[in-house]
Amino acid sequence: MHAILLPFSPPHTMASTPAAAASVSSIPPLALTARPATDGRTRAARQEEWLPVVSGSEDYDAVASAAHVLELGRSKSSTRVHAKMRSDYIRFSARVKVDPMFVTLTTAAHVANFYFARTKKFKLGMSTSKHISAQMTIFFNDLGHTGTWATGKDAQKVPFFSGNPNNSDVVAKSKTAHKAALAAAGKITLPMDPLEYGHMVTTSSLTKKMCTRSGCASTLQC
Numbered sequence: 287m288h289a290i291l292l293p294f295s296p297p298h299t300m301a302s303t304p305a306a307a308a309s310v311s312s313i314p315p316l317a318l319t320a321r322p323a324t325d326g327r328t329r330a331a332r333q334e335e336w337l338p339v340v341s342g343s344e345d346y347d348a349v350a351s352a353a354h355v356l357e358l359g360r361s362k363s364s365t366r367v368h369a370k371m372r373s374d375y376i377r378f379s380a381r382v383k384v385d386p387m388f389v390t391l392t393t394a395a396h397v398a399n400f401y402f403a404r405t406k407k408f409k410l411g412m413s414t415s416k417h418i419s420a421q422m423t424i425f426f427n428d429l430g431h432t433g434t435w436a437t438g439k440d441a442q443k444v445p446f447f448s449g450n451p452n453n454s455d456v457v458a459k460s461k462t463a464h465k466a467a468l469a470a471a472g473k474i475t476l477p478m479d480p481l482e483y484g485h486m487v488t489t490s491s492l493t494k495k496m497c498t499r500s501g502c503a504s505t506l507q508c
Contacts, residue, residue, distance in 0.1 A: 352427070371421040375400055387429065391447050394435050394454035397422055401460045408467035412474065415464055422452035 340346075378400050379386035400422075405414055426432075427450065435454035437447045451457070468474045 367417050368421045368424070371404075371417050372425060374404055375422065375425065378403060386425075389426070389429065389431055389447070389451060391437055391445055393447075394437075394451040394456050397451050397454070398456045398460045401457060401464070405464060408464045409471075411468065412465070415461060419452065419461070422457075423450060426450045426452055 376386050379396070382396075382399075384396055401415075401418055402408065404410075404418055431448075431450045433449040433453065435447070435449040435451050435457075437445065439445050465474065
C-alpha cells in the first residue's frame with residue numbers, strides 16, 4: 287500500500303502578511319529577570335532574623351505584650367474610643383470612691399454597675415457594649431487578672447477571687463439584660479428560643495426594679 291504525498295503548505299501566522307510582520311516586530315521582548323527580595327534580605331536571612339525582635343526573658347511580660355499587639359491592630363479611631371472608655375471607667379470609679387486599680391471580691395459587681403451606667407441604663411446600642419467589654423478585658427489584663435472570674439472560700443473559710451472581673455457571671459447577666467431591654471424597645475432582634483427570651487425580659491424588668499430601689503448599689507444583680 288503506497289502513501290499519497292500531498293504538497294506541503296505552511297500554516298497561516300500573524301506575520302503571514304507584511305503589515306502583520308511589522309506589527310509583531312514592534313512588540314518588545316519579555317524581560318525575564320529574577321524577582322527581587324521585598325526588603326533586600328535573602329530568604330535565609332528573613333527566616334532567621336525575626337527572633338531578635340522578641341524581648342529577653344528579663345523583660346518579657348506576656349499580658350502586656352498581648353495587650354500591645356491588640357492596640358497595634360486597632361485603627362486610630364478605635365484606639366481613641368478605647369482610651370475614652372478607659373477614662374470613663376476611671377471617672378466612674380472615682381465618683382463612687384472605688385480604686386479602679388485595686389481588684390477585690392466586689393470588683394465584678396462594680397464593673398456590672400459601670401456597664402449599666404455607661405449604656406445609660408441599657409438605652410445605648412450593642413456597639414457601646416462591645417467597646418465596654420473590650421476595654422474592660424484589656425484593663426484588667428494589664429493589671430494581671432486573666433481568665434474566668436471566680437470567687438469562693440478556701441479550706442480555712444477565707445474568701446478568695448481569681449480571674450478577670452469582666453469575665454464574670456454578673457457582667458454576663460448585665461449584657462443579657464441589656465439585649466433584652468433593646469429587644470423590648472424594638473432596637474434589636476434576638477433570634478433565640480421564646481422561653482429564653484421571656485427569661486431575659488423578666489431579668490431586665492427585675493434589674494430596673496432593683497436599681498430603682500437601691501440606687502444601683504454595687505450588689506446589682508444584672
